Amino acid sequence: MNITNRLPANYRQHYLHTIKLGIPIMLGQLGIILVGFADNIMVGQHSADELAAASFVNNFFNLAFIFGMGFAYGLTPIIGELFSKGAHDKAAETFKNSLLVNLVVGLLIGLCMLVLLLNIDLLSQPEELMPYIIPYYILQLVSVLFVMLFNSFKQFCDGVTDTMTPMWIMLGSNVLNIIGNYILIYGHFGAPEMGLTGAGLSTLISRIAAILVFVYIFARHPRFAKFRNGFKSGIINKASISRLYRLGFPVALQLGVEAASFSLSVIMMGWLGKTALAAHQVVGVVTTLGFMIYYGIGAAVTIRVSNFRGQDDWKSVRLASFAGLHLILFTALLVVIFLYAVRNVIGYLFTPEAEVAQLTALLMYPVILYQLGDGLQILFANALRGIADVKYMAWMAFICHVCISLPLGYFCGFVLGFGALGVWSGFPISLSLLGILLWIHFNKRTKGRAERSVHARL
Numbered sequence: 001m002n003i004t005n006r007l008p009a010n011y012r013q014h015y016l017h018t019i020k021l022g023i024p025i026m027l028g029q030l031g032i033i034l035v036g037f038a039d040n041i042m043v044g045q046h047s048a049d050e051l052a053a054a055s056f057v058n059n060f061f062n063l064a065f066i067f068g069m070g071f072a073y074g075l076t077p078i079i080g081e082l083f084s085k086g087a088h089d090k091a092a093e094t095f096k097n098s099l100l101v102n103l104v105v106g107l108l109i110g111l112c113m114l115v116l117l118l119n120i121d122l123l124s125q126p127e128e129l130m131p132y133i134i135p136y137y138i139l140q141l142v143s144v145l146f147v148m149l150f151n152s153f154k155q156f157c158d159g160v161t162d163t164m165t166p167m168w169i170m171l172g173s174n175v176l177n178i179i180g181n182y183i184l185i186y187g188h189f190g191a192p193e194m195g196l197t198g199a200g201l202s203t204l205i206s207r208i209a210a211i212l213v214f215v216y217i218f219a220r221h222p223r224f225a226k227f228r229n230g231f232k233s234g235i236i237n238k239a240s241i242s243r244l245y246r247l248g249f250p251v252a253l254q255l256g257v258e259a260a261s262f263s264l265s266v267i268m269m270g271w272l273g274k275t276a277l278a279a280h281q282v283v284g285v286v287t288t289l290g291f292m293i294y295y296g297i298g299a300a301v302t303i304r305v306s307n308f309r310g311q312d313d314w315k316s317v318r319l320a321s322f323a324g325l326h327l328i329l330f331t332a333l334l335v336v337i338f339l340y341a342v343r344n345v346i347g348y349l350f351t352p353e354a355e356v357a358q359l360t361a362l363l364m365y366p367v368i369l370y371q372l373g374d375g376l377q378i379l380f381a382n383a384l385r386g387i388a389d390v391k392y393m394a395w396m397a398f399i400c401h402v403c404i405s406l407p408l409g410y411f412c413g414f415v416l417g418f419g420a421l422g423v424w425s426g427f428p429i430s431l432s433l434l435g436i437l438l439w440i441h442f443n444k445r446t447k448g449r450a451e452r453s454v455h456a457r458l
Helices: 008-046 048-073 075-084 088-118 127-142 144-159 164-186 196-220 222-233 238-263 265-271 274-310 314-342 354-369 371-386 391-415 419-423 426-457
Strands: none
Touching: 008 048, 008 164, 008 196, 008 274, 008 314, 048 075, 048 088, 048 127, 048 144, 048 196, 048 238, 048 265, 048 274, 075 088, 075 144, 075 238, 075 274, 075 371, 088 127, 088 144, 088 222, 088 238, 127 144, 127 196, 144 164, 144 196, 144 274, 164 196, 196 222, 238 265, 238 371, 238 391, 238 426, 265 274, 265 391, 265 419, 274 314, 274 354, 274 371, 274 419, 314 354, 314 371, 314 426, 354 371, 354 419, 354 426, 371 391, 371 426, 391 419, 391 426
């Protein structure tokens, strides 16, 4: 019996509920993209060297932040399952444990990034970029702890199906960041002209403001009143910490190795020179457009799947997951059309240098090729996260991104001599392969359970 082909009316409801949950997440993530665009446009207009320096630093910190975000993702299915059962005090206690765990993970990430900073000369980047790289790097390093605490608050809200609060906080933080960029990069309203360092300072201020607002809302807003007693009386305990680790670390590894395949490729782009590095930064910002939209849908699927899992409703687990897949595939098609249409002009939004813009246009082709695969792997990674099945996807992500994507990029870029285009050539293959593998695994883990639950209710 093919469960996923039954009850089209149910599919329509799954579409609507997924969109309702996913749109606030997407808007919040799109706000991050707009800030990324604004950061890079403002910095790029200030100087191409600063844009190249931002590319180097951001690619490494994107890896750190995505790893941290992935670790925090382990909280959502736990909270979703508890929330579906009405266990509000237990959910709040788990959230309290999550704050401690994410704080510790943030300290460890910060330590790793500090070690990298102390050995940054070993990465053989252009010497003229170092005066821009060092202060910007330090400011990003300071913000790691605030990002990790914010992640914990956000994933808790997602788990209790409140995706609006994080959206508004993220959008407000993004507006503050853009205003700060305008003032500090160019030196308006009496502020010193700080260039890239000003962009880093503005980002740090906006991240501190976001976590302070989140703390205030959780402590004061009636929406969270039913969780506050459980948060106050909840204890830090080994069982909660262990469960958060078991779910969070594999997800962090899965997202981390994917980010690593992009971030570590910046080293290879640096070997090709400042133009390749600047183009890599532009394409890296543009490609997050599709990723963040897919992520919004995928995160909504995680929330719904974890709720259905808490109710032991495996039929709805599959319906919600495949409805999310349909939405992502449709969205990916729109993203492909958009990227193809703007490929020749998008680079000029970031820099007036024609050489950078032309290389950006060339690198858009592998980005277009991997959109469907990227959407596929994001959807099923989130569906598996919703049913707390995370180890398989971590191993497959490691194989696809580390063992396939990076070596293939080096081989095509330097052995075959395709340069920057070759460095990006591994991504379409690794993302598409991962998506197919996760799809197969999800079917294997859920199809039999769904059919048995249907038969049991007949």
